[in-house]
Amino acid sequence: MTLRVPERQARGTIRPWAALRERLLRLLPLDLLRGMALTFRRQAPSAVYTEQYPQQRPVVADRFRGAPRLNNDFETGETLCIACNLCALACPEALIVVGAERNAQNRKELTFFTYDLSRCMFCGLCEDVCPTDALELTQDFELASYSREGAIWDRPMLENGPTPKRYEK
Amino acid sequence: MSMAGGWWLVRNAECCRRPGVLAAGLTAALPAPAANLLAAVTSPQAAATSPPGNTGHFLLATVYILLIFAGISVGVIVMNWVERKVLAHMQVRLGPMRVGPHGLLQPIADALKLLLKEDLVPQGADHLVFWLAPVVVVVAAFSAFTAIPFGPTAAVSDLNIGVLFVLAVASLGVLGIIFAGWSSNSHYPLLGALRAGAQMVSYEITIGLAVVAVLLHTGTLSMQGIVRAQIDHQQWLLFREPVAFGLFAVAMVAETNRSPFDLPEAESELVAGYHAEYSGFRWSLFMLGEYAGMMLVSAVAVTLWLGGWTRPFPNVHAAGLDALFSFVPAACFLLLAGMALRAAWKMPGHRRWRVQRDGLAVFGSLLLGLGLLLAVPPMRTACQNVFWFVLKVAVFQYLFIWYRATFPRYRYDQLLRIGWRILIPTALANLVLSATLTALRP
Amino acid sequence: MSHRTTPDPLRGGPMTAPAPGESHLDSSEMILNMGPQHPSTHGVLRVVLKLDGERVVDAECVIGYLHRGVEKIGEHRTYMQFNPYVDRMDYVSAVSNGLGYCEAVEKLQGVVAPPRAQVVRVMLAELNRISSHIVWLGTHALDIGAMTPVFYSFREREEILKIFEKYCGARLTTHAFRIGGLQWDLYDGFESDLRRFCQTFPARVDEYETLLTENRIWRERTVGVGRLDATTCKALGVTGPVLRAAGVAWDLRKAQPYSGYEKYAFEIPVGENGDTYDRYRVRLQEMRQSCRIIAQAVDGIPDGPILARIPKVFKPPVGEVYHSIEAPKGELGFYIVSDGSLQPYRLRVRPPSFVNLQALRGMVRGALVADVVAIIGSIDIVLGEVDR
Numbered sequence: 001m002t003l004r005v006p007e008r009q010a011r012g013t014i015r016p017w018a019a020l021r022e023r024l025l026r027l028l029p030l031d032l033l034r035g036m037a038l039t040f041r042r043q044a045p046s047a048v049y050t051e052q053y054p055q056q057r058p059v060v061a062d063r064f065r066g067a068p069r070l071n072n073d074f075e076t077g078e079t080l081c082i083a084c085n086l087c088a089l090a091c092p093e094a095l096i097v098v099g100a101e102r103n104a105q106n107r108k109e110l111t112f113f114t115y116d117l118s119r120c121m122f123c124g125l126c127e128d129v130c131p132t133d134a135l136e137l138t139q140d141f142e143l144a145s146y147s148r149e150g151a152i153w154d155r156p157m158l159e160n161g162p163t164p165k166r167y168e169k
Numbered sequence: 170m171s172m173a174g175g176w177w178l179v180r181n182a183e184c185c186r187r188p189g190v191l192a193a194g195l196t197a198a199l200p201a202p203a204a205n206l207l208a209a210v211t212s213p214q215a216a217a218t219s220p221p222g223n224t225g226h227f228l229l230a231t232v233y234i235l236l237i238f239a240g241i242s243v244g245v246i247v248m249n250w251v252e253r254k255v256l257a258h259m260q261v262r263l264g265p266m267r268v269g270p271h272g273l274l275q276p277i278a279d280a281l282k283l284l285l286k287e288d289l290v291p292q293g294a295d296h297l298v299f300w301l302a303p304v305v306v307v308v309a310a311f312s313a314f315t316a317i318p319f320g321p322t323a324a325v326s327d328l329n330i331g332v333l334f335v336l337a338v339a340s341l342g343v344l345g346i347i348f349a350g351w352s353s354n355s356h357y358p359l360l361g362a363l364r365a366g367a368q369m370v371s372y373e374i375t376i377g378l379a380v381v382a383v384l385l386h387t388g389t390l391s392m393q394g395i396v397r398a399q400i401d402h403q404q405w406l407l408f409r410e411p412v413a414f415g416l417f418a419v420a421m422v423a424e425t426n427r428s429p430f431d432l433p434e435a436e437s438e439l440v441a442g443y444h445a446e447y448s449g450f451r452w453s454l455f456m457l458g459e460y461a462g463m464m465l466v467s468a469v470a471v472t473l474w475l476g477g478w479t480r481p482f483p484n485v486h487a488a489g490l491d492a493l494f495s496f497v498p499a500a501c502f503l504l505l506a507g508m509a510l511r512a513a514w515k516m517p518g519h520r521r522w523r524v525q526r527d528g529l530a531v532f533g534s535l536l537l538g539l540g541l542l543l544a545v546p547p548m549r550t551a552c553q554n555v556f557w558f559v560l561k562v563a564v565f566q567y568l569f570i571w572y573r574a575t576f577p578r579y580r581y582d583q584l585l586r587i588g589w590r591i592l593i594p595t596a597l598a599n600l601v602l603s604a605t606l607t608a609l610r611p
Numbered sequence: 612m613s614h615r616t617t618p619d620p621l622r623g624g625p626m627t628a629p630a631p632g633e634s635h636l637d638s639s640e641m642i643l644n645m646g647p648q649h650p651s652t653h654g655v656l657r658v659v660l661k662l663d664g665e666r667v668v669d670a671e672c673v674i675g676y677l678h679r680g681v682e683k684i685g686e687h688r689t690y691m692q693f694n695p696y697v698d699r700m701d702y703v704s705a706v707s708n709g710l711g712y713c714e715a716v717e718k719l720q721g722v723v724a725p726p727r728a729q730v731v732r733v734m735l736a737e738l739n740r741i742s743s744h745i746v747w748l749g750t751h752a753l754d755i756g757a758m759t760p761v762f763y764s765f766r767e768r769e770e771i772l773k774i775f776e777k778y779c780g781a782r783l784t785t786h787a788f789r790i791g792g793l794q795w796d797l798y799d800g801f802e803s804d805l806r807r808f809c810q811t812f813p814a815r816v817d818e819y820e821t822l823l824t825e826n827r828i829w830r831e832r833t834v835g836v837g838r839l840d841a842t843t844c845k846a847l848g849v850t851g852p853v854l855r856a857a858g859v860a861w862d863l864r865k866a867q868p869y870s871g872y873e874k875y876a877f878e879i880p881v882g883e884n885g886d887t888y889d890r891y892r893v894r895l896q897e898m899r900q901s902c903r904i905i906a907q908a909v910d911g912i913p914d915g916p917i918l919a920r921i922p923k924v925f926k927p928p929v930g931e932v933y934h935s936i937e938a939p940k941g942e943l944g945f946y947i948v949s950d951g952s953l954q955p956y957r958l959r960v961r962p963p964s965f966v967n968l969q970a971l972r973g974m975v976r977g978a979l980v981a982d983v984v985a986i987i988g989s990i991d992i993v994l995g996e997v998d999r
Contacts, residue, residue: 029827031827032575032576032826035821039259040259042259042260048261060776061798063777063779092692121699122781123786124781128794356643357643429828432981437650437754437755437756438651438984439980440649576828577757577826577832578755578756578757578828583831
């Protein structure tokens, strides 16, 4: 069951000449040289792991939870949001505010939608509860803004998405 | 300025050596022609084969001082870039890439930034000592270069106590570090300074004993003399005193506070050690001093054990070998130029990269020009010695970086134990053995 | 002087300041504030050291610089809503935190995650154990002055984080699990990703070992440093690799298996001396063992649902529950009291880092400043978890 870490066997069990040999080998800095050989080998340019970010962009996974987006119907261009308020209720930080009013057919219609990104922890609970897949966390990850207010996204921003500056290689 | 001061020290040492030229020494402050005249009269044997410090050529000595000062400074800048690049590649990263092609201008940018930073002296610091500390470190590191022979004549001076002078002046650096730690009036620098004090003093003994073992074979303390002795022996002293060289190679790392002996500035323990309270230009002086110190100890090692300015296999004069070796400096520069130009050629054609590409191309052309210049016969012979010397020193610099990338850091007590219990006894034993062997030799 | 006598390592009051009549000039001791901004206190830990030269006479940990009131937040969130917050306690092993919390709530509710979900949980938790140990290894080596392992280890961590990102959409604070199972099924290529990782990773561990294990400097710095025997460990409640390094084969994955850990063949690495070196060896072995568990789990992922039946309005029955798991740093326990409402009445976390940190004072007494850094590193604390 247990795995004893094989470390420093009792000295007495080692035969004297073996102990002497070990001592003598210890005089040679083989341990240090092995490490140096490793670092030397790693100098090969092919070993470089760095990603030069603004010029080389990371491949973001499909499920990545990034900037929120309010989806519109592809054909009609109308919002998919039915203003059910479930996302606002699910949000642990209560940072989503959904505004709606009843229209002539007594159906709720979305008037405004604010999403405070400065408090968002991208847990994805809002996305999970959305019954119409209107709210979605996208693969955009460049969310910096010059002010705190800039991190509060309104409906046009949520629908159109952020437009960060793109650098090219 | 520091170099001039160092030279003045050299002059004084010269005076003490030869009472006959005391007059020449005293007139060091005189205008150059007068000093020259006096020197020429008192030491008529001095010809163009000696460094200017010995011929009393004040003007030439000053030029050499300035040349060495500039050379070391450029060396520090180059070393800064190379260290960051090599270290980065050993650690599977890229290192500086943004300022200039492959980050070539990064050291310049950093130097500018440091110069422009606010000059801060912490409250409660001893202002005078705080100011003095980095100056001492830099002066000590640079002054010692006055006695380093870059070539038979390419040196400021050839002291007959050259080794002693270098060791003595270089060891003054520890004072600057202790000043820095004490005057900062802060705990971490104080601890760093105490560590530095104990460490550098302990390892200097090893260095001294290792050097003495070399002197047994050369019979002279003059740096030039040591190289000439190796030429006469037709053998690098490395092969006669390998143990001493090993000891020196370890002790010189400790002496310059480099990994794995970088305790005085261990960033994971003492934040930044003795220079924790320094910033901006003062801090950069410490860095300058540290890197100059690394080059200095490497230069000493090269002079004492690795044949100084001589090319590899100096005693083999087979047909064409001399000519072949004389082409190596030019070939090196041409190779570097080729690499730079190839990299510039391979760069993507996007306009964002144009500045970088052009910069790299200019840099490559510069190297190309240097390489071509070195291929011209008179330059070829003139620069050869300096080239080999610098190349040998560069190998040591690479080793310094390599150690830093590979090893963990020793602890304070372990460091001192290694110094006192292993290195010093070994050095003593080696000295006794060498002395016995030398005495028995016919 | 009274403060020179070494108090009981388990107890001992706050460190005494110099008496009013006693001038600080009389004393050869120096108070050194290590942290909260220090490169190697692993976050915002502050250790007040009383030094005699470089030797530590006494030490006091001051914590709370990263206190965010996680337990109190738990009382004001629904059970589902609190789930992402546990990721932020031990932020280098978010998956394990989520596993502990979800299992605790499931125990409270009386549901069990479906078999498929359990296997996925084990795989992700073991990946997370590796990534947590990797971060530990890199930073610990950096503390002891070896610069390079941190870059090599973060390279491997990146592979793990990429798998996390592909699976659940986040790299660090994953929010990977849900109460009752999982939110997402596996992505296409998950198995091949894991298999590839399991194939390449042991060679990478060999690289770290080349740089450190036999290195004489590393051994000098770690062997015999920060010794903690099994009795003291037990008395202090120390768990995890620190306890196992002291020779106690206590691993909750074996002792009280959860999430189907009893199905996998793996061993508990155990040290002998309880010093920093043994902790290092134990953690390296644990990484290899985790790799073994992952390899077994990948070959036997059952089909089926990934989420148990959980009511939309989640109100667990009145009662209380304690559930603990073997997090990378030790026993991570959640104690939840439910009053039958949407939110926990009380939520208490037993964080391994906090408990293990208590051993620091006893270990650093008599050590040198450089050892303090090595010892703090060897406990493997995350201040987000210590302060919560």
